Amino acid sequence: MVDRPVILEMRSITKEFPGVKALSDVSIAVRAGEVHAICGENGAGKSTLMKVLSGVYPFGTYEGQIVYQAEEVRFRDIRSSEAAGIVIIHQELALIPELSITENIFLGNEPGRGGVINWKEAKKRAVQLLARVGLRDDPDTLIKDIGVGKQQLVEIAKALNKDVKLLILDEPTAALNENDSQHLLDLIVGLKGKGIASIMISHKLNEIEQIADSITIIRDGKTIETLDVRGGDVNEDRIIRGMVGRSLQSRFPDRTPHIGEVFFEVRNWTVQHPLVTERLVCKNESFTVRKGEIVGFAGLMGAGRTELAMSIFGRSYGNFVDGQVFKDGKEIQLRNVSEAIDHGLAYVSEDRKSLGLNLLDDIKRSVVSAKLGKISRGQVVDDFKEHSIADEYRKSLRIKTPTVDEGVSKLSGGNQQKVVLAKWMFTDPDLLILDEPTRGIDVGAKFEIYGIIQQLAAQGKGVIVISSELPELIGLSDRIYTIFEGQITNEFTSAEAEPEMLMKSMTSTSKKAEAA
Amino acid sequence: MSGFSDVKKIFGGGTTSTARQAGILLSLVAIVLVFQFWTNGLTLTPGNLIAVVNQYSYILILAIGMVMVIIAGHIDLSVGSVAAFTGIIVAKAMADFNLPWPLAIVLGLVVGALIGAWQGFWVAYVGVPAFIVTLAGMLIFRGGNQYIGAATAVPVPEGFTAIGAGYLPEIGPDTGYNNLTLVLGFLAVVALAWREWRARRTQAEMGSETAPVWVSIARVVIIGAVVLYAAFLFAGGRVGTSFPVSGLILVALVIAYSFLTRNTIIGRHIYAVGGNSHAAELSGVKSKRVNFFVMMNMSILAGLAGMIFIARAGASGGQDGNGWELDAIAAAFIGGTAVAGGVGTVIGAIIGGLVMAFLNNGLQLVGAGADLVQIVKGLVLLLAVAIDVYNRSQGRFSIIGIFRPKRRSGPSDQTPTPTTGTPDTAKPGAVTVNN
Known part of the structure; x- marks a missing residue:
């Protein structure tokens, strides 16, 4: 040869x-x-x-x-x-x-x-x-x-x-x-x-x-x-x-997690592919999230991570087959996106441009777009509040723009992502699902976004991070689930998570004992 | 450079979409002045201005609804037929069943709403493209008009004609002018100044950059002068004429719908659905309801336009509203509405409609035939959208921009945001099933 x-x-x-x-x-x-x-x-x-x-x-x-x-x-x-x-x-x-x-x-x-x-x-x-x-x-x-x-x-x-x-x-x-x-x-x-x-x-x-x-x-x-x-x-x-084989440098801000009790739980989540109904994109998946916890979801492309997240977020993907969602001990119904938002869920999509933002819009309107009712009296949007709220996020998240009147299409990827994060933080969520939150973003902005994620957890919110980058998941998460072909294959604590072990669970259904 | 951009702010306020509107507005002013000169002053006479308002108010009312439909990403081809269908029902109800005219107006609005609900159902809940639904509606309601009217003209009673052919009444001392029209003109100027002052105050409170004071003053003075000049023209016509009632209805609708599209939740949702419906749905916008609303609203306005038309014509006939949809759509596009949806304003569509109206009127005044008028209107539409498309491809929105030397402004103008990082990406979001 x-x-x-x-x-x-x-x-x-x-x-x-x-x-x-x-x-x-x-x-x-x-x-x-x-x-x-x-x-x-x-x-x-x-x-x-x-x-x-x-x-x-x-x-x-x-x-x-x-x-x-x-x-x-x-x-x-x-x-x-x-x-x-x-x-x-x-x-x-x-x-x-x-x-x-x-x-x-x-x-x-x-x-x-x-x-x-x-x-x-x-x-x-x-x-x-x-x-x-x-x-x-x-x-x-x-x-x-x-x-x-x-x-x-x-x-x-x-x-x-x-x-x-x-x-x-x-x-x-x-x-x-x-x-x-x-x-x-x-x-x-x-x-x-x-x-x-x-x-x-x-x-x-x-x-x-x-x-x-x-x-x-x-x-x-x-x-x-x-x-x-x-x-x-x-x-x-x-x-x-x-x-x-890459070392985990100090790419993450320091953080001491304060993790509370389980407040969000998904049981036996099963979802069909929207077109090919015999294909299940989520097979009987169950997981929990604690208050103040950052939970990672590791899986390769096509494993069904985004499908899981979007189907939970108001059935935005596929056909719901079976499963239950519990929040604070009570079962909740998430039949559409507004119900999900009302129950305190937020989903930051992996595809910022086609699913996260209206690129024709300006920053201030984008920031408030997922919960307009919060700044409206009756049906009338309060321009003044809109501007001042957007401006607060501009300062606190350090969105690099002269004014919040600027169109979002003029921002860089990292700053667009901050606008999306602001948009969902504005909805006061209890659980944030972040799908590839640092995709296509340069290193400096990544560090800032990690900081924002950690702050959200520090406020007692639950955060789910879906990412293809294992070092990112390991550096950020308190606990990691691995997904392979629509199934949750394993669960790792941050202490035990190693890239090789994760990769093994992401490419086969082998149990943890075998993986380790 | 900064001096020039300040001058631009007089009309534009500085943002990109208003700069586009300013471009259209300048074109409108240019067209009016050209015809004023060409017709030896016939264009800006009381009689002609009143005629323009009377002839085009219903098209402009349609343009209000049409721009919302197009912003949401749809189109409505049925408005002319819906107007005619509503017209014949209202005329028949008054002629055959002696329905009092105020109730007949309510009936007309209800008929429009029912037709709108029908079309909205197919567009929003079944998912048939609006082009098809309203093409079908165009045939159905044209046929319906002729079936009900048996292809004859049905006259309308005296009281009803006020909404299409009525004028503000003469009250107060004899000043040689219509007093009410003058009062309205003055009130409009006061409102304008008050709004400008409030906008400045809000801007200052927000801590955002405000234009120099002279810009605000210039804006109020220039626009106020135009409004007062128009008020004197409208008030100074033949005795018994003044600002038409249909014009008043139009102004009220423009104010109401500008507010609706700019300042209310439903207005925001229309732009969100038209700009990126997937993102809108993932933000909790119920896009089906939005689509239903814009289609239904369009048909209600079409019903109103149909009633104003028969009130002016004095009777409802089988050819009413022929081709109106094209005028309304053209008005929206000339006024800067994006073909793909998501961008546009009510006021832009009105200015676009006025461009068409004054072109039409001016060409008729100089003796051009209907053939030439159509050719010119077609060319203007093409040119307006072509400029828009060109600007978009250049990453600039300003109409004025093309008359100025090229400059590289923002970094994002020429360089697309990098799409690298992870080109190998699954995109489950592309297929969304919404329950």
């Missing part, structure tokens, strides 16, 4: 966004006919690296070199990388539900002459391609009528049609069940036998262990190491150590 020639080499890739260095000096080498896995925590820079490779970020927007088949290449867009035989399959599939399998496979690449499609030829080739990926469906079937597993295979068939030499799969099995996953993994191995190399991004370490020939680990936008799986000595623990 080691003797195979290198088909792709990315050398010292550095990619900056305004204010953020997403990749810094990342290098990776993929050999012909191997499956090369890229591992890293959410936000480590895996997807950015693949976007550089596939031309989504064109040549000139990054530094470094890409050498492909012994030549330096400079892709301008996806078309040019595809022309060279590099095809990326995104986690969110790029298929059109209302078109047939054939139409999707040849979309943008239609066989025919002078703009007229030769459907006979297309269908014949579609059948051949489907056979190669092990799909026996009628090529006239609409994409929306086949399952996600088969859709993934159609994506690969589409790639094969483009004469792919290097296939990039971004979390290919995230949405698949076990059978479909296994089929897909077998197919990837099969393609390897036919000389097609794959780069695979996955959080499922058991799958990587199963099919990868080598693994590159990326952390904080830097290459940490490349492991040769076939050489032996590589197991999940080894990968996890590489992914999380």
Whole structure:
């Protein structure tokens, strides 16, 4: 294996966004006919690296070199990388539900002459391609009528049609069940036998262990190491150590927790996926929160953390199946968002721009928007109170803006997040659920937001923090639940929480004893 | 630079959305002056101004409702048909059942509310796009009008015509002017000055930056002069005419709805739903109720507009309200309402409607035919929205801005906020099921 020639080499890739260095000096080498896995925590820079490779970020927007088949290449867009035989399959599939399998496979690449499609030829080739990926469906079937597993295979068939030499799969099995996953993994191995190399991004370490020939680990936008799986000595623990092996510096303000009794409890919470009703996104989950406590929820992307939070917050996600919520010993009903707010819940969404803020609005209006009644007499909003309250939050949270009349779209990510926090603090919540509260925020602002979270706990409020960054969770939380595939797998106190143990519980249903 | 921005504050108050309105307002002033010159002073005569108000008050009333519908992210194509349908029912009720006219007005509002509830139900609770619901409504209520009226004109009684063709009465000493109109004009100026003073006081209490005193004085003097000039024109017309009753209804509605959209909870919710409905729902806004409200409100206003129209025409007919929806929508867009929703003001839509009204009127005065008028109106609409779209793509909102050299102002104008950090993100929030 080691003797195979290198088909792709990315050398010292550095990619900056305004204010953020997403990749810094990342290098990776993929050999012909191997499956090369890229591992890293959410936000480590895996997807950015693949976007550089596939031309989504064109040549000139990054530094470094890409050498492909012994030549330096400079892709301008996806078309040019595809022309060279590099095809990326995104986690969110790029298929059109209302078109047939054939139409999707040849979309943008239609066989025919002078703009007229030769459907006979297309269908014949579609059948051949489907056979190669092990799909026996009628090529006239609409994409929306086949399952996600088969859709993934159609994506690969589409790639094969483009004469792919290097296939990039971004979390290919995230949405698949076990059978479909296994089929897909077998197919990837099969393609390897036919000389097609794959780069695979996955959080499922058991799958990587199963099919990868080598693994590159990326952390904080830097290459940490490349492991040769076939050489032996590589197991999940080894990968996890590489992914999380970062010291917990003093990135958190000092705090002495004052934790009271349990005041919030969720029992047997079960929720269906909103569209695919046979899929449960929350399976019988139970947890508690104490007064003054910061509770962390650790889970990888797609584990069902946000789904849990949003479904509790007034059934904002999925279809409620079963479960109870207790607050101060009494069962409460949270059938919609206003009931949740009235019962003292607040939810700061992970997606600030599409779910947290109205970007057309100004700061003062955003701050009061979740509880307008508090500053209104009858139905009339008191402008004066609105302004003065917003201004108080501006000062206390140190939102960097000349005035609260400024539009929120003009603020930086960290300051926008402070506005969202202010908006929910204004509702006087007893329980705050913070979903990825520091996503896309620079280090300085993170420190300030940690301080705000700790202050809220010090006021006796319960705080739930959902985060993909384990150091953040460990540094901030008094207690951590781990979630895997819609289930709470384990519970750790801050004293016992170690990144490796957490990662183990985030990637399997093994009990704590086994994990430790 | 600061001197120029102070001058801008006379009309704008400095914020971006009011700066846009100021741009439209300047266009309106320009159009009026151009036609005043072109028609040798015919535009700003008492008779012509009164005619403009009489002819366009119902379109402007529709524009009030339309701007709210568009802010919430919808559209209403049915307003002309709803107006005609309400008109025929009200006319019939008075002609065939001798319903007293005050009760007939109440009936008309109820009919509008019922139609609005019907359309609001489909839009808000079933989720049919408003474009489709109101396209259907356009056909249903046009047909309903012709079915009930049997395609003939139904006359309306004397008392009823006051809301469409009535004027302020003549009272007090003979001054050569309509006294009541003058009194109203003076009161408006006093109110204007009082509001300016109160706004300054509030700003000072908030500790926020206030414009120089001369800006406030200039604003009150300029706008006050315009109001008084208009009052004298309206009051100085042919004896028996003055400021029309329909104009009074319009002014009252503009004040009420400006307050509603700016200062009340429901008003805030309309902007929130139109700006980002997911975020609004996650903030506890019941977006279905908001959508229902704006659709219902639009039809009530359409009913009112229909009644004012038949009162002015003296009869209800089968072609009433044809094409009104397009005028109302155009008024809203010319007035700076965003096509995608979330942005717009009542006063902007009114100014936009007045731009259309004076264009129409002026072109007719100079003898242009209906064909040319339509072409010009179409071009103006296109140009106004194009300027808006262009400004948006430049990250600037000010209409005035395009006449000035480019400058890089805020850091956020050109550079998008970084979306990095974690590009690989699950987004369960994209699919929301709300019960």
